[in-house]
Amino acid sequence: MRGVLLDLAGVVYDGEKPIAGGIEAVAALRDACLPLRFVSNTTRLAKPAIVAKLHAMGLDIGTDEVFAPAAAARDWLLRHRRSPHLLIHPGLEPEFRDLPRGGQPAVVIGDAGEAFTYSALNEAFRLLDDGADFLALAANRTFRDGDGRLSLDAGPFVTALEFATGRHATVLGKPSVDFFLAALADMGCEPETAAMVGDDAEADVAGALRAGLATALLVRSGKYRPGDETRFDPPPTAVVDDLAAAATWIIERRGP
Known part of the structure; x- marks a missing residue:
């Protein structure tokens, strides 16, 4: 090891x-x-918030030790010169705040929580149907929620858009080999x-x-x-x- x-x-x-x-x-x-x-x-917290949460628990950890899908998405968007259309949790939006806008769009979907409305999903579907790139920060089926029970994660919503568009998302978090x-x-x-x-x-x-x-x-x-x-x-x-x-x-x- x-x-x-x-x-x-x-x-x-x-x-x-x-x-x-x-x-x-x-x-x-x-x-x-x-x-x-x-x-x-996790696609509900920006990396600084993740590190701050761990510090509050008593875990000594550096920001450079944390790998989360948002950073991979930023790199992909910059490398391919795409403008993000975000379907994510508000807590993650700071990770994408300074990216260029107005170019060819890429739909970026994470665990948006209560933001997974029909209107938001349909807007993402229409962009994808028009040819926008399709990025999933993660495709987990469930996560353990604050009440101790399992809740829907981003995966079921990614799958819904894949089914509707007949396309497969590029998954940037686990289980992506990259x-x-x-x-x-x-x-x-x-x-x-x-x-x-x-x-x-x-x-x-x-x-x-x-x-x-x-x-x-x-x-x-x-x-x-x-x-x-x-x-x-x-x-x-x-x-x-x-x-x-x-x-x-x-x-x-x-x-x-």
Whole structure:
């Protein structure tokens, strides 16, 4: 093991509180001299807000250690000289505030929450039907909401627009291979020497293994439900109780 990717929601924290043992587990991985990157599909908070939230929980983390889909979307838009049409949560809008407008449009869809109105979806559909590019920040089916229950994530709405337009979105967050590889490249780690820890058997675990990571651990916290480990292919390398158990598993098998 030469590096570790960690999901955030459901692995390090749940709602507004750290998961028991999670902060200490991050410290243990750092003490073992394992570089870390926090790879999150959250599309409701801009990166500075994510970092501020983690600091408030007692997690010492740098902004450059967090990888979220909004940054990948910004890079794509600038590289392709597209103007964003945003269907996202208001909390994420600052990430796109300074981008050029008025050019060829690209629809950017994330977890817009209450902004997923018929009017907003239909406006996005019409732009896509006219040929706009189609970017999905993430395609997760569900997330664990503040009340402890699962809620619809961006994926069902991405799928609705795909069905209506007959087109496939370019997914920029997990399980995109490029997303995983960008985080690994940032810490100089090859996929075959890296581990991923997540609570989503599809986006976190199967996605990481398809990207070539040697190890992907599924934790029984966050959105995990019994049987998730058998629902998607490839299956997890191992299923552990939480991040603390995952850190122990990784450190014990780290190698010289």
